[in-house]
Amino acid sequence: DNKMVDMQLSNNKLVxxxxxxxxxxxxxxxxxxxxxxxxxxxxxxxxxFINMNET
Known part of the structure; x- marks a missing residue:
């Protein structure tokens, strides 16, 4: 599951x-x-944040 979770949110497409x-x-x-x-x-x-609040 190789997702770009640390990408910079530099434009609307990435957001x-x-x-x-x-x-x-x-x-x-x-x-x-x-x-x-x-x-x-x-x-x-x-x-x-989601994972911390699920437990």
Whole structure:
């Protein structure tokens, strides 16, 4: 599962891609996933946050 979880969110295309990666792993809606991504600044940080709150 070789995803680019540490990519820089430098344009809308990458934000969209990261949002969809979070959606696929979390079950969040597009808007929820995008909000979390922008708050946490990377896919890895967002997924770590989700994983910490699931346990």
């Amino acid at each position: 969209d891609r990261g949002t969809k990666m979070i959606m696929a792993r979390s079950g969040l809606s597009y808007d929820e996933a995008q909000k979390l991504l922008l708050e946490k600044t990377s896919v890895r940080n967002a997924l770590d």
